[in-house]
Structures are given as structure tokens and as C-alpha cells.
Amino acid sequence: MSDNSGQLNNTSLYAKVITAITLISILMVVVFAVKLINSHSRVVVTLATAGKGGEYYAFGENLKQLINDNQQRIQIQTKQTLGSYENMQLLENGNVELAIIQDDTPAKPSVQAIASLFPETLHFIVDNNIKSVPELEGKRIAVIPNLLGENSDLNDPNSFFYRFIERYGINNKVEVFKTLSLADANDLFLCKEVDAIVLFIAVGNESISKILRQQTRPARLLPININSIETWHPYVKEAIINKAAFWGEPAIPENAVPSISVQSMLLTQERVDKDTIYEITRILYEHRNKLTVKNPRAATISLSSSGEDLGIPLHAGAKAYYRREEPGFIVTYAEPLAFLLSIIVLCATGTWHLRLRLHQRQKNQADMYNMKILSLIEQSRNIENLRELREVRQKLFDIFRKVLEDLDEDRISAESFQLFTFPYETALRTIHHREWRLMNSSSKDVRFGDSNL
Numbered sequence: 218m219s220d221n222s223g224q225l226n227n228t229s230l231y232a233k234v235i236t237a238i239t240l241i242s243i244l245m246v247v248v249f250a251v252k253l254i255n256s257h258s259r260v261v262v263t264l265a266t267a268g269k270g271g272e273y274y275a276f277g278e279n280l281k282q283l284i285n286d287n288q289q290r291i292q293i294q295t296k297q298t299l300g301s302y303e304n305m306q307l308l309e310n311g312n313v314e315l316a317i318i319q320d321d322t323p324a325k326p327s328v329q330a331i332a333s334l335f336p337e338t339l340h341f342i343v344d345n346n347i348k349s350v351p352e353l354e355g356k357r358i359a360v361i362p363n364l365l366g367e368n369s370d371l372n373d374p375n376s377f378f379y380r381f382i383e384r385y386g387i388n389n390k391v392e393v394f395k396t397l398s399l400a401d402a403n404d405l406f407l408c409k410e411v412d413a414i415v416l417f418i419a420v421g422n423e424s425i426s427k428i429l430r431q432q433t434r435p436a437r438l439l440p441i442n443i444n445s446i447e448t449w450h451p452y453v454k455e456a457i458i459n460k461a462a463f464w465g466e467p468a469i470p471e472n473a474v475p476s477i478s479v480q481s482m483l484l485t486q487e488r489v490d491k492d493t494i495y496e497i498t499r500i501l502y503e504h505r506n507k508l509t510v511k512n513p514r515a516a517t518i519s520l521s522s523s524g525e526d527l528g529i530p531l532h533a534g535a536k537a538y539y540r541r542e543e544p545g546f547i548v549t550y551a552e553p554l555a556f557l558l559s560i561i562v563l564c565a566t567g568t569w570h571l572r573l574r575l576h577q578r579q580k581n582q583a584d585m586y587n588m589k590i591l592s593l594i595e596q597s598r599n600i601e602n603l604r605e606l607r608e609v610r611q612k613l614f615d616i617f618r619k620v621l622e623d624l625d626e627d628r629i630s631a632e633s634f635q636l637f638t639f640p641y642e643t644a645l646r647t648i649h650h651r652e653w654r655l656m657n658s659s660s661k662d663v664r665f666g667d668s669n670l
Contacts, residue, residue, distance in 0.1 A: 260493055261292045265304040265316040268297055268398050272419045272514065273304075273317045273481070276334070279512040280483075280501070287500050291493055299397065300361075305484075314489050315497075319417060320480045320528060321377070321452035327487050329532040331498055335514040336478040337417040338456045340425055344412050345435035350385045356412040357392040359402035377450065378415065384446065399424050407433050417479055419514055420456075426463040429470075441476045452528070453477040485532050494534025502538070576630065583633030586620055590640045597648050603655055610648050617641060 266277030274297065281293040296313055298304050304316035309325050318324075319337060347353065360378055382388045394411050396402040399418075405411045406428065418425060429436050443455045456478035461468035483501070485494055501508070501518070508515040531539070593609055593616075600606045620637055623629045629637075 258290070259292060260290060260490070261294065262315055262489075262493065262497075263294050263296050263313040265296050265298050265307050265313045267300045267304075267317070270399055270424050271300070272335075272337070272422060273300065276481075276512050276514055277317055279508055279515075282511075283504055283508050284497060284500050287504055288496060291496060308484060308486060311486060311488070314485060316484050318482055318484050320482050321450065324484070324529055326530075328484055328529060329487050329535075330527045330529040331483040331485055331494060331532055331535045332501060332518060333527055334481040334483055335419055335517045336454070336456065337481055338420050338458060338478040339415070339417055339441055339476050340458075341439040341441060341476075342406070342414040342425070342428055342436050343439050345437050347412065347437075347439070350382075350439060350441075351387065353382075353385075353413060354387045354390045357394060357410065358413045358415060359394045359396050359405050359411040361396055361399060361402060361414075361416045380450070381446065403428050406436070407431070409434065413439075419481075420458055420462050421464070421513070426465070426469070429463060430465065438470055438474045438476075440474050443475075443477050446477055452479050454479075482527065482529070484529065487532065489532070489534075491532075491534040491537065494532045495538050496534075498535045498538040575627075579628060579630045579633055582623060583620075583629045583637055586616055586629075586637060587640050589616055590637075590644045594640075594644045594647050597644070597651050600651060601655070603652065606648060606652055606655065613641070613644050613648065 264277050264281060267273035274295075277295045281295050284291060284293045293315075296307070298307065301317075301319045301322045304313070304318050305322050305324060305328070307313045308316045308318075308328055315331075317334065320333075341350070343353070347356070378393075379388065382391060394402075394405060396405065399414075399416065402411070402414045402416075403424075406414055414428070429438070438458060443453065446453050454477065456476045458470060458474040458476055460470060460473050463469045505515055505518055590613065593613055597606060597609050600609065620629065620634065620641075624631070624634050
């Protein structure tokens with residue numbers, strides 16, 4: 218019966234192991250199948266740029282073509298917008314997955330960074346007769362709000378343009394015209410409806426070049442001193458519009474013009490798939506030369522700086538690409554891990570040896586009891602006296618009690634106890650059989666040693 222119980226337990230354990238292995242195998246197959254399906258399923262990603270004629274639109278179209286040409290799974294489509302502020306709203310609301318935005322545009326925690334792109338410099342285009350910002354007093358200025366990376370409320374005291382003209386003391390002495398595009402602003406300038414145009418845009422922009430080169434109303438760039446701005450606008454950096462930055466003859470500008478700049482960024486939503494963003498980041502950097510041929514702005518994209526100090530947390534996919542060459546956890550901590558593994562192996566080996574010794578000790582203890590029982594069985598077969606037989610039975614009970622005590626104190630194992638029960642039951646049956654023979658024997662040689670029996 219003990220053997221059958223052991224076999225049942227072994228069979229049950231074997232069945233559990235097989236079931237566990239089967240379930241793990243099924244789970245792994247499902248996981249790999251899902252990953253395989255996801256890796257081949259087509260993903261449509263929308264990129265918010267800006268209006269035609271702007272740098273965001275041109276760069277976005279070039280980036281779309283680059284990504285679509287260099288892989289099959291991700292399909293990029295672009296969305297024309299009014300600029301940074303609208304792009305941020307679309308991104309925060311989940312209407313687009315990617316957006317090009319100036320780094321001074323307020324962002325919510327769900328928005329994350331992919332890369333720093335190219336600088337955008339403040340262009341303050343004025344009538345050729347105006348030499349400095351204070352001379353704008355009493356003049357009219359065309360402002361393209363969304364190209365300043367802010368909302369359309371130009372009276373907001375926290376907006377860039379409001380604080381800029383306030384710094385020069387002319388906030389109540391200029392007339393502001395809000396326009397939707399650079400083309401509209403240029404029309405107003407040529408018609409002398411405005412005396413200046415202000416916007417952030419990449420140096421060398423073709424539309425700006427046309428405004429500065431047209432002969433209908435000669436224009437120039439105003440120099441801007443960063444010292445008057447950086448104290449209240451932490452995102453701005455000092456910039457220079459170099460001599461002859463706008464190609465052609467004559468050289469425009471004739472001399473370098475100091476200005477300020479902000480950085481354009483490629484942003485995404487936290488919810489966008491990690492593998493998708495990893496692939497977009499990879500193509501952006503590994504095929505940057507192709508992008509630079511079509512859009513020189515891409516030359517300023519730097520891997521060494523894109524992953525650091527962006528002011529916005531990196532998306533997990535972009536972070537995985539930037540850190541792809543960093544040594545893994547095992548390589549970095551190889552020595553401590555090897556030391557820890559050695560300790561674990563020593564502890565495991567020591568524990569294993571202790572268990573073996575304990576098991577051997579338990580087995581020896583059980584063997585000792587079994588030998589005593591076998592001795593009692595041999596002894597009971599030769600007893601001719603009921604009193605002596607009772608003493609043998611008592612010794613058997615004493616052995617059983619000691620076995621139970623040892624089992625409780627882990628001096629013998631449950632396995633050994635099961636093996637002990639067979640000789641114990643055999644001894645009991647032998648004593649009972651011998652007792653029956655003695656009590657029913659008709660032999661006159663039977664001597665009763667105790668009258669109570």
C-alpha cells in the first residue's frame with residue numbers, strides 16, 4: 218500500500234510538471250505569434266508639420282519620404298497645420314502621432330521627445346530705414362503667432378512677442394497685425410500696411426530670401442541682443458545670421474547679424490508603440506545623409522546631443538535606439554554578478570550536501586528501527602511463553618512511538634516512515650499469529666508465566 222501511495226504521488230507530480238511545461242510552451246507560442254503579427258502589420262503614423270512654404274512642412278515631407286522609402290511596415294502621412302502651438306494641441310489630444318514643434322512650446326507629460334532637429338532663428342525683418350528695435354515705436358508689425366511657438370493671443374502678457382516688445386519699452390506704442398502665413402505678412406509688407414515682420418524660422422529660408430531681395434520695398438534684418446531676452450526666456454540661445462546666409466548676389470546680409478534661436482524638435486505621444494518610434498529614430502539617424510541632400514537642415518541633427526537635455530522626457534523607443542551600443546546589464550556588472558553567482562553556487566552546493574547528509578542520517582535512523590523490528594520478528598517466532606510474547610509486543614510499540622517522535626523532529630523522513638510501516642505491520646501479524654498458536658495449542662508443555670494472561 219505504501220508503494221502504491223508513492224507511485225501515485227510520483228505520477229501526480231509528473232502530471233503537474235508536464236502540464237506546467239505544456240502551458241508555458243503554449244504561452245511562448247502565443248507571445249511569439251503576437252510579436253510576429255505586430256512586426257508585419259502596417260502602421261499608419263501622422264506627422265503634424267506646418268503650412269506650405271515653412272521649414273516644418275518641407276522637413277516633414279522629406280522625412281516622410283525617407284521613412285516610407287526605407288522600410289515597409291510604417292506608413293508616414295503628413296498634416297498641414299498653423300505651426301507649433303496647433304501641433305502640440307493635436308499631439309496632446311491624440312489626433313497625430315508625431316509633430317515638429319519649437320522647444321519653447323508648453324507641453325503636457327504625455328508628450329515625449331524623439332530627437333532635436335534644427336535651430337530656428339528669430340528673423341526681425343524691417344523697412345530698410347529702421348536700424349534698431351526702439352525705432353519701431355509708432356510702427357506696425359506683422360506677427361505670425363504659431364511660428365513663434367505660442368498661442369494666437371498676442372495680448373497674453375506671458376507670450377514671447379508681448380514680453381519682447383515690453384522689454385524694449387514699446388509694448389503700447391506699436392500696432393500688431395496677426396497673420397496666418399509668411400506670404401500674407403509679405404503682402405502686407407509690400408503694400409506698406411506693416412513696417413516689420415517677426416517670426417522664428419531656419420536661417421537661409423527661401424521665402425525670407427525673396428522678401429529681403431525684392432526691390433519694391435527694400436528690407437533688412439534687425440540685430441537682436443540675447444541679454445535682453447535670456448533672463449525671462451530660458452529656451453533661447455545666442456545665434457548669428459552669418460554674412461551672405463541667403464544665397465545670391467549681392468550678399469545678404471552684408472554683415473553678420475546677432476539674433477536668438479530656439480530648437481525645433483520631433484515629438485511623439487507616450488502611447489505610441491515603442492518599436493515604431495525605435496524604427497523612426499533609427500532611420501532618421503542612419504539615413505541622415507540622404508535627408509541632408511534634400512534638406513540641408515538635417516545636417517544639424519546630432520546623435521550625441523539628441524538624447525540629452527531636451528527638456529522633455531525621451532520616448533522609450535528613442536531611448537532604446539540611443540542606448541543600443543551601451544553595454545548590457547550583464548556586461549556592466551559582470552564581476553559583481555560572477556561573485557554573486559559563486560556565492561549562490563557555494564550556498565547551493567553546501568545546502569545540497571547538508572540535505573544529503575540529513576537524508577542519509579534519516580535513512581540510517583530508519584534502518585536501525587527496521588533492524589530492531591526484524592530482530593523482534595525472529596525473537597517472537599521462537600517464544601513459547603505468552604508473557605514473553607507480550608514483552609516483545611511492548612517493545613514493538615515502544616519502537617513505533619520513537620519512530621513517530623523522530624518523524625515529528627525530522628530525524629527520519631516521511632519516505633522512511635512509509636518504508637517502516639511494512640516491517641512494523643509484518644511484526645504485528647507475526648506476534649498475533651504466534652499468540653493465537655500459543656493460546657490454542659493443546660500441548661501440555663505450554664507454561665503460563667502470568668496468571669493475568
